[in-house]
Amino acid sequence: MSRIENYYIGELIGEGSFGKVYKGRRKYTGQTVAIKFIAKKGKNEKELTSLRQEINILRKLNHENIILMLDSFETDTDFCVVMEHAQGELFEILEDDKKLPEEEVAKIAKQLVRALHYLHSNRIIHRDMKPQNILIGTDGAVKLCDFGFARVMSCNTMVLTSIKGTPLYMAPELVQEQPYNRTADLWSLGVILYELVVGRPPFYTNSFFTLIQYIVKDPVKFPQSISDDFKDFLRGLLNKVPSQRLDWPDLANHPFVAETEEDRALRQKMLAQNIGRQRLERFDELVNKNKSNSQPLTSRRLKPKTPRQNNRTSPSRRNRIDSGKRVTLTVLETMVKTDKEAVNIVNNPGALDTLSSTLNVSAGEYEKSSAPVKSALKITIKALEVAQNARNNDEIAENISDSNLVKSLLGLTKEFSTCKFDAQPVLLDSLQALNLALKIGNNDGSRALEAFFPQVDGLINYRYDATCGVQNKSLECITELFRHANRVPFQTATIFDKLKESNTYPSVCHCLDYKNKNSPRLNISSLKQLSSQALQSIAEIVHPVEGEILPFPMSGDSSQNVSDAIDECPQDVSVRYTIATILLQKSFVPRVVEFLSTKDSKQRILALRIIYQCSRFNIEFAKHMGSDDELYSPMLGMLRGYLDTSGPINKDVMYESELIMLVFSIILKESPHLGEILAKIVPLLVESFSLTNEPRFQCVVVYLISSVSRCDYKSKSIVINQFFNTNAFTKCNDLLNHNFKSYENHEYNRIEGTGFGFPDIGLLDGVMYLLDELSEGSICKDFSSRLIDSGTWKSFCTRFENLNVYSEVSIEGLKAALSFIYRLAHSSESNRNNIFGDKELVKVIISNIRSENVNRLSRWPPSRYGGSPAVTSIVERVIGILFLSLGIQADTIVAQVHNVMYREELIKHCISVLDLLPSNHFEGPVGLLSRLTNHSQHFARHYIKYGGLDAKLVHMLLRPTNSPVIIVDSLLIISQLARISKDFYKDIAAADVCKYINDLLKHPDGGVRSKTCNLIGNMCRHSFFFYEALQKCNALPELVKKCRDPDQNTRKFACFAIGNASFHNDTLYASLKDCIPPLIDLLSDPEEKTRANAAGALGNLVRKSDQLVPELIKQGALTGLLKTLRDEGTSARKIALFSLGNCCSYKECRDVLKKNGFFECIEELKRKFGDDPVISKYASRIYKTFESTGNVTMYD
Template structure:
């Protein structure tokens, strides 16, 4: 303290006091913040230290600078810049600021936040009170008590900090949040500076939470379009769609005005919030947010408010016990002799505490309205479900009729008694709050059942419409609005959707919906000049009812929407009639009397509600397919109305396409109807007015309330027209030129996706697209990496990204795009693309981690998000991958060989049985499943088609083996593909099995585990008309016999024998017209005959089968002759009973001794050697076999043939007759010369293997061995 003079106190708060001071021996004026230690917990002192540490490292002109900090015995002192005042004071004095001054403040606030977020610091308490005024008109951000510097591993936060008026929706709902919560607060501050109040302002915390979560921002007419667009971006309720870095810097409202200080980042700073997250970190962030998301909808903010209300209610109840009991006694007397009254049961300690809270809310409501005034229409407020934990639970005492009090109250209302109105209006408001806020379905439904809801509400509505006296009361309009708000809140309750929570809630809900539709039909049938408010409010309620039906079961939603075409036709007719009734003109003609703005807004309320209701019954909700079929029936009915030439509906609808409020809803109606009516598409394609309006919407020449969504629906509608017409509508020749900038320059992901969808359709119609590669690659990267909000199903049931993928496929597969493919394959877009695909597939585990070994019985994986990428989109993406890797095959290899590669993980998942089952169940899944499987197989074939390093190939094989790809390939061929399309998967399976023993075992184990499906498939495939498929299978079976033990071979025997054991399959294969098939069949037989006694017996017993085997010896194809001679040789080896039958093979084998191919000669020599011990000496002598073998042993040019001949002679000499012939031929002398030649070889040359056999045979032919 000896460094400073303390001058005067300038502020005081819960933290302590702030004094103006001056540094000694200088003119520097400072602010000294004295924070007492006494009474503060260890945690509070640690937080204070953290605040000081954060502030110490901050250096920015728009952030208050901490000059010093120190501690005394009793206090912590923080010394900062001295400011001239608070921004909040200007608001209090001046009300609001001009927009140009707000713009200056906005740039400085964004500068300060950019600095904080670039250092991974969240402020978490942005509000006008924390913005100080510096000298020269600048501002400085202060108060870092809630600030948090986030580590590199922390992507989101969950602790609730800040001031409720400036809290973002995710904060008040206690969902995980990130830096975008600060940006929401900036939007609130700037709105307050320009308008004078925060965007969501009320004195009730319940109403505030409701406003933040539900209500749209109300925009004053004085605000400029640029500023409004800036605030709309910041005040977007969905944090994923909120305007954020880096796009925020480039917004026209602040572009070029933001001060960015560049500082070297620390080694462990991590990715700053001001940069777009890499795909792998975005995946990690999404997983962290999902893990930390609250399991319920409990709000700590509302819970604290409820506790305060509970305390107040207890105190009031304590002071008013006498009157309450007296009133209860009177009630009991009145109710005696009637049906027991259902009432809320309270615990003995706290009688009627919930009632006290509701009464407290009612009283505060009356205080807000003012004495003697009829209450205005309430804004829905929220009560936390935790109230029920603080108060007695809702328990029915007795089930019975509605309470007598309720009946009396209803009668009072219907008689027009003002006292009844004074009692019902506050009660309706509280009911609306309770129904809107409580998310615990069971107690809320119990409360509704005890209170007679919704029957009481609908009865009041019905009888009020029948009573003329009540309709003349001054409070009638308010009563109807409040009543409709409660009915609307009831229809929005979640217990109408949760089938497991309450036994009869759905039945009550359905009955209430039918009663409401009856009333709605009568309300819509009222004269056109009658009061519009009730019709508007009832239609808004109807829209909420439709939303509830969309989320319900198929049976319930179908019954509801079908009734609009049958028993509740009056509702649909009333809507269509209302759309064609002339309203006040949207644009007043010159010279016409001016209409006041309030009257104009009122006149447009009803058409807006009608168009919204029509859109609600037509538009299929994203991700809720159970109601689509029923809604299509309604859309088909509307489409029929729109295509009638005499019906004015089409012209009325088209005329509203440029209306600022009606536009979006009417576009949705047209879009839904065009989906089910090709005739309507043709009519719109010939309607210049409609096409002109659509083109203006694309060009942003029409001012509409929901510009983004309206443009998105317009783009999809145009895509649908081009798709259905298979042509460009007349007058739309420059459509591609108009849409291209939306695709390349929009920062709204949904618009980029919709524009890509339209451009893809135009490309398929031959329209030349002038798109620069750098621009469309940047647009695609942004669209794939930024969070997306799917609001509408694209044409043809496509996924959100399908249009973009189809467009990319078109752009990259045009002739002469080789260099472009190379650029794309090495770009960020390529990586982002596969990460987005993996997210849409909901791949199990993190993409960076090696996938665990799955099994055929592994549990079901999460179903892919078909709303993001449909089967058609998957097919397009995989076709794009095949085209890219065909141009850059080495890139494919590097991706597949990389451990934990996102590409490898994705491709393996696409072959898993669980995914293929999900794909088969998806819309259009069966159509695109073969494309998906075949594309994956093509990609997996690349390593086998390249000259690959052995270690690299082993790594790929190990990855595929660990995921049991071989087993999956066999299963997909058996269950998912037609026979005409299994050739490629079987080829890949064969290659894997031939290369890797584990893959071969997986194949055999799969056959053994599922014989009823695999063996019939293999049998049909073997005998099909696809030679390559048959050849691959024969090679696979032969390799199985060659490598595995004989115990695995029974299924191969079964395949060749056939179900009737007639060996028809084997006969067919031996007589196949293709040489390769015959050759591999003989080879398979050769391996099988080594182990199968059954096959040897069949050759002996089955007529003609042996002849077919021997026929191959004389085949014209050398490969067939070689395999046939190999098979006969193995048949002769230990032939047993088959031996005599093989005598017919001797002439053919003898003839093969002169074959030009050494392999055939060697097989023939070995076969003849095997026949000697079978007692066929006479046949061998007849064909002069000994002479021929002796000649080959001495003179064949191939050493291996010589060796085989010597071995054969050693075997044949055991027959006495053959021994004598060999002696008579001078075999010993000839072989002695051969042996001498071997001895004369240089010592450095290796001795041939035949030398040993030669010496042995000479020895055996000596006279001493003749006996």
């Protein structure tokens, strides 16, 4: 097998989600190759196996338009795939040339069609078709590469249901997570060809969600300038209905891609040069031929090079510029002198090309080209400054984003930040231009951020920076870059992950501390300005206020389109936690708090944004803020000042006060004294709440009040007295009725920011928390009546029943709402009747554990109160509420609730939710399932219908390591199914229940042992269906032992099980022989039901044959049964008499009975209980048996 030592490794030539690609050369040959390194770290065994399968797919591919795999091997840390080396991504052509003539597009299309036809013929879907994965050689040969997401389609499974890839090029069925097949590749082909001829994809936007909507709903607008054949071809590929999409064989025969003589000649030439699999044979031949030579073909090792720079100019671009489209720098210097002409510079791609190429200069070349660079920077700055106020801002933004200007400025900054001479003037201009370009441009900023962030440490510590100018400009760029990146957080998650290990965060935070900078060159004014800029940068990093925000998971809109995005967005925790830790470690917290005393409200808000997010994601930071009165006192003073203000409050002041209240809602939990302090200002909070008409401000006030009430009992009493006993409580009704559509649509900025796409707090969370606290009952004696009389309960129900429409209730708010319902229902019978009498409310309560809702909760990040903890918490609350319905006395309401439960398929939801719960939280759902299946056959049938007896689920529920409560309830369910009908026996057998019985009979918990015995009894209730299975699983010896179990119920049900196991035939008589002595002993058990069951079991042991008659007589069973006829318990007497009737079928038994005064006992029974028809019936049966056997005279 090949090893890494067989290759020289050269420059990095590419990097993607699956690994890095280096240019290399096979030793002893002149063969240049591309080597992809795929790291093993972080991948589980399943993923490693999958990667090996991917490599096997590559091995089999042999086509002139597909990159050939030459070799593969593994190291301890990586998979290494050696491929033929090809240069020039289609993506680069798009970047440089923007678009291509139709005839050039046709050449590319024909080759891509051949490549895809080859793949699809081999049942391979590429699934990641995009320009970056299409390579174009200097001879025009197209090669498809990077099958990172390829999967082989089996003959039986032609449809796959997973989603990966690049959203811009993804088919409608993919973005909707619907099943898809090879036609998804054909849609991607259509998008690529459209982009090649138009210059941009058919659907293009920076908004992730809007892009999804465009792809799914919007029609494709085809350009008028293309030929009819091309338009027809694109229309066929870009059909939103997969089954109607242009497909094989019609695709290959379409006029637009039909092969001409010229095409055929080119293909033959490619085949001659790249003779398929023979290329690999030649490769091996070269290696074997030259390996024996004492000297390699070349003794020079390939030197590692830096990644390629962005200063390339493609032939097509040079042709375009030379043909007169390029604008000279001299012309631009003239144009920039007037604002009107300056705007035209950024509207002209040729002008932007000129500026970009001029700025592509190395530090070493600067001495020769300093004048053009300085001129280009001045022109760029002026043009961008004017462009900021231009009317056609969107068009300008697009031009800048489509150009290489940002790349060139990034490259220039990198070059001059590390050079050995003073380049401060160039850096200042470059950074200023970069900042302006970022502000105006509409790209997401992720690439620029990835390129710029590693430079920041060097820029902030730039040794020639005498006035903090470079530092300030660098921080301005950071602020702008994060602002851009945060607009589409789901596309930049990987960028944030890369940046968290950088040394940049400490450098940025260090700029806050202007008091400890000792350089004599720096004046205090410059340092304070730097500190202010650092504050803004940090605020933008930890508390973004722009960008996409998902709706709360309960709304139903945040599900499938962003499920992958949610899974891949953990950056909010790491970024905020890291910043908070740095601020703590470097003692920079007081520097942040200092800004609260400034007169500049914007700076105060920036400081509050940082304090809030750092407290939110770092408990040590919150403790620090809550325990030091010097840190929280300024905020307390500010809040008091705002609340004391009479008259309307302006927006900025209101926003400050809202942020302060959010900060206090977190840090007061870490300071017992702070709770007392805040309790003292509750009157001010209540008064402000009552007087203001701004719903958002009211919501935040309630949020803080509810937080204070949860501190301790004393604080709670103060809050209740001040809030509940005033008119303030009735205003909660108004908030519940308020339409928050404008907030949900983000017409207003969220107080907590965009949260990297995830909202933190619902505006109505505080109301939900407060209702939950008030319903606790020990303080508000008349809460229920006040709740109903004020209309608040009705408003709550309406809001709760419409959580999917502008809810403004977060997951935590939902938990509080469910807790509130539970406490209210638990408090009185009338409240329970009121709650469960509302069918719509019961429906909504149940809906919270529907699969689609629970799945949304599970995908929501745990850092935002989602994930498994959220699912567990919500499910427990819902189940707790529904359990209370089982105790209702009113029959009409009970019937109504059960009807709703049945129609809403509650059984189905309780079963499905188990897949998302940790096993130690099964008790609630399984307990409710047990109660419902035992209550009604309708629920029992639903249990089977919805997979309750699935073998995997049964295994999960009957694991001996589970809580005894879970096992008992599970046994009760299966036992009830077995008891109801023999029709369910096959389902129970299919679940392989018998294999668990032996272990469960040995369980240390008596409840488990007893219910297992009961299950056996019901499994044998209707027929002998399970007799053989019970014998095979060796359960009967253990069952016999249970007759002497220390647990009373276990003994009782063991007798019951043995009785039924011997009822239908004598198959198990031999295996049950040893139970006779303990059964005889149990005829004297303290519990009558046990005595009755023992008597019945003894009778059944002779019911079907005389096999055990000798043993029964020998052990004294008949004598024992005779004694039981005098038992004080009615049931035991009757069953003993019936069992003795079974024994009378055999002469040996009749003889023993006659000798022991059997008939005297019967006559005594008749005298005492002659009016009991059952006694009379059983006695008559015995007389008839004796008479039929010739014993005419009953007394000898």
